[in-house]
Amino acid sequence: MQKVWISKARAALDQPTPAPVKAVRKPKVEEVPVEEPEAVIELREPEPQELKQPHKAIPTMLFQEPS
Template sequence: MAIGPSAVERWPELSTQELRAQVAKLVSARLPGDHAVWQAVRRHPALVARIRGVLSGLAASAAGSKDEAMQKVWISKARQALDVTTPAPVRTARKPVAKEVPAAAEDEAPDRVLDFAQPEPQKQPPKVIPTMLFQEPS
């Protein structure tokens, strides 16, 4: 079975052993997190959970092998690809809108009225500062 977005649609029906083989191929392919295959995987929450379990099994089976460090790097990249969320669309500042003035009010009002509505600034969550513990020398 090939690795592609259309093949991922059939992965929920695979047995654990077959899924493990497919995930091992996917991990060794080292695809970027925004690749179409990862996007197809993220559309199935139950499949994401199964793949996390398979990745844990792959990490455990790689322990003690000569390629352990490389495998763990690839597995961590795969886990990060599962966590990628699609970014929200960026809101741009609106341009001033020219409003038409009715014909009756033309004498006392200017030709156009410009509306400079400012969008609300997006609030970002505060940065998390890790806690540091210090021990006295003994």
């Protein structure tokens, strides 16, 4: 049984491997510089402090031992 397995393995290893296939290169695309739009400055009023809600305290969690 081992001789059969060894002969199959050697036959598989003795087969010539095909040459690696070279990938086709894509043509290089020239990048056209993109004109950046002019920066638009937004004037906004700062948010009043009164509208912001204060942080709520985290409620205390109670754990009970199983009885």
